[in-house]
Structure formats: C-alpha cells, structure tokens
Amino acid sequence: MDTESVQKVYNNYASIYDLLFGMIFEQGRMSAIKGLRLRAGDKVLEVGVGTGLSLPFFPSHCNVVGIDLSEKMLKRAKMKINSQKLSHIAIKRMDATMMAFSDNSFDSVYAAYLISAVPDPWGVLAEMKRVCRKDGSIVVVNHFKSSNKFISSIETSISPFCSKHLGFRTDLCMSFMTKDAGLKLIERRRLSPVSLWEIAVFRNLKESTWF
Numbered sequence: 001m002d003t004e005s006v007q008k009v010y011n012n013y014a015s016i017y018d019l020l021f022g023m024i025f026e027q028g029r030m031s032a033i034k035g036l037r038l039r040a041g042d043k044v045l046e047v048g049v050g051t052g053l054s055l056p057f058f059p060s061h062c063n064v065v066g067i068d069l070s071e072k073m074l075k076r077a078k079m080k081i082n083s084q085k086l087s088h089i090a091i092k093r094m095d096a097t098m099m100a101f102s103d104n105s106f107d108s109v110y111a112a113y114l115i116s117a118v119p120d121p122w123g124v125l126a127e128m129k130r131v132c133r134k135d136g137s138i139v140v141v142n143h144f145k146s147s148n149k150f151i152s153s154i155e156t157s158i159s160p161f162c163s164k165h166l167g168f169r170t171d172l173c174m175s176f177m178t179k180d181a182g183l184k185l186i187e188r189r190r191l192s193p194v195s196l197w198e199i200a201v202f203r204n205l206k207e208s209t210w211f
Contacts, residue, residue: 028141028191028199029054029112035139035187035201038062042107047096047128048114052077060088065106067094097123104133109204112141113197116172129182134206138183143196144174174200182207 033054038044040061046054049066050073058064066089068074077091094100097120109132115121128138177200178185187201 025113025141025197026053028197030057031191032110032112032139032141032199033057035199036108036110036137038108043105045101045106045109045128045131047109047111047124048117049074049077049091052080052091054110054112055080055086055089056084058086058089060086062088064089066091067096067099069093069095097127099127099131101131103130105131106136107133108137108139110139115140115142116144121172122176125177125180129204129206132204134204136204137186138202138204140177140200140202141197142172142200144172144198174198177202181205 036042036044038059038061042062044058044062044064046064046066049055049068050070052066055064055066055077066077068077068091071093074091074093080086081089081091092100096114096118109128111124111128115124118124132138174188177183182205183202184205185200186203187199189199191197191199
C-alpha cells in the first residue's frame, strides 16, 4: 500500500475511529506512555497521532508534538486538544518518512499501532531515530509476526487483504527493530497473555543500522 492509499483509508476511518479503536486499545496507549518515563520539560513526539486518542495520557509537565498524514484525523485531534485544554500539545500534518524536524529534536518518540500501518516501516523507524536524541526512548505498541510457524503462515497469507482494506499489515517481524544496531531493546511485553499487541521500549544508540 502506498502513502496516498494509506491516507485515504485513514481519512475514511476518521469519523468512526474513536468508536472502533478507542477503549479497546486504551490500555496499550496508557502503558506505553508510562514506559516513556517522562520528566518535567521533556520533548515528546507521537508519530501517527491520529484522532488524538493518546493525547490525554501525556503529563502536562512535558511538551508533546503529534504528527499524522490524515487531515481528517488531525482535525479530530485538534478538537480534543481544544476541548480538553491540552496546551502542552501541538499537532502537525507530516509524512513520517520525511519529518520536518532537526536531528535530536526530541527526548522520546512514541508510536502506537502505527509501524505496521505505514508503507515503509524502515523509513519511519530511521526518521524516529534521527529526530530522537542519543540515549532517548523510542516506544512502540504494535502487532508483530508470531514465531509460531502455523500462526505466522496465516499472518503472511492474510496480510495483503489487511493492508489493502484495513490499512495495516500482519506479517511484520519485530526483528527489523531488534536487529538494528542503532537500537537497544530495554523491554518487550504483551499487554496480556492472550493479546496480539506488544509494547517494546528501545534506547536510541544513534549507531549505524544493519539494514
């Protein structure tokens, strides 16, 4: 799926996104933001802010910027910021593979339910590392391909359909992050024993990658 197609899918989702993905994924958002261990004055980037479902969970003592490609999703995020008076948060329309931020702009970078929903997860990861300072935190919430051969074969077979019609792939392996020499895995855990979703916390080492 190309960038234009992804944008179209999520523009179509905008009006019902909170209903479909609000409460059901709330635990993951809250747990991941806690994993950032934010301190007063920290600068945080949320990649794929969508309709702003994560925004109320960021503490007011940090400065947050959220980016997304979908104008309709961002419009709803802006409404949340205004109605809840989240003055410490700003949002921008931006392609995550070509971020308009300087190197080392943020102390932490956070991406929930995003990395398998973009056409170029490697490009997005490279940009997340670039804009995050050395030794900063990169935290993702995502579904990654199972190590079980039977389950992984199903995930591979249904991935084209999911990518085209639902906006995310099901065959992305976490190894593309864990084998990156620029990242150190600090924590990896499932939201529950039966959950399809995982939280992964990395330290940004700012070293050359393996891919």
